[in-house]
Amino acid sequence: MRFAIQHYPVQFSFLKFVVIGVCNTALDAVLFWSMIQIIEISNPIARAVSFVLANLFSYYANSRWSFKSPISRSRYARFFTISLVGAGIAYVIMALGDSAGWHPMLSFLLSVAILPPVSFTMMRIFVFPKNVR
8 A cells, every 4th residue: 555655646646536526426415315305405406505515525535635735715616616617527528418319327427437537637736736645
């Protein structure tokens, strides 16, 4: 493990980023389901709230674990903006897939394959520059 951390810090950081992404997605789903089933909030509001809460978790976890960076409002604003860009990319992929007649799961899988490395790269450049250890 130490070898991986010392010799492949970016790849190791990306692996942690992916683990946090999986946890974040699970948290997002549980929050969304809880709000629509238990609290009976409308779907769009529940989705917006679950996205923001899961995004806060993702920012905190990535700041502390993936990028070993201090928490700040300005850094979170950049993180949130990049998260929205990622959501936009996913939307475009899904829309292109629909217009091309692809099966929805193909579009979904394509977005799952593209988004993590793109998001990680944007986070490294714009949110956590030089914080990969």
